[in-house]
Amino acid sequence: MPDPQHDEPPPDPSRDPPSATVDLVVRSTDLLNAVAKGMAEELGPHDLSPLEFSLLRVCAEKSEVTATELAVVLPVDASRISRVVTRLVDKGLLSRRRLRNDRRIVMLRLSDEGAALTARLHQRLRAYDVRLTKNIAEEDLDVFASVVSRILANYMRIASPPPPPLNH
Secondary structure (H helix, E strand, C coil): CCCCCCCCCCCCCCCCCCCCCCCCCCHHHHHHHHHHHHHHHHHHCCCCCHHHHHHHHHHHCCCCCCHHHHHHHHCCCCCHHHHHHHHHCCCCCCECCCCCCCCCEEEEEEEEHHHHHHHHHHHHEEEEEHHHHCCCHHHHHHHHHHHHHHHHHCCCCCCCCCCCCCCC
C-alpha cells in the first residue's frame, strides 16, 4: 500500500531540477560541517556538546525553565533532555529547584558559573559566525535567512503528519 507521506509528488514540469550548484543536500551538509567544526573547536575544551550548549543558551534566555519546556524548544525527546540536564547539574552549570506548591515540577536555572560560561561561549560563537560570513553583504545574509526560513517551513509541512480523515 502506498505511503502518501513518503511518496514523492510528481515532478513539476514547469520547473527544472536544481542545478549541481544548488544541490541542497550537498550544500547544506557542507554548511553544517563548517558550523559544527567551529562549534566543536569552541565547545570541546569545555567538554560540552552542541546540544548541551543549546540547552544552556535557552536557560540563559529565561530566568527559569522546566525540562518539559526544553524538550519543546530543543529537537530531542524528554528522556535525552533529562540526561543532559543531569550532566550539566553534575558539572555545576545548572541548578534544580522544586516548586513549593507542586514538588513534581523542577525548575532549572543557570548557576553563576554556567551563566558566565554560556555568555563567553556565545560571544566566541558569534565571532566565528562573523568570520564565516566575512565579505558577504548584509542583503545576501538577509536573503539566505529568508530562504532557509522558507525551506524549513516547507519541511514542517512535509514532516507534519496529515490530519486523520473525518469519519461520518
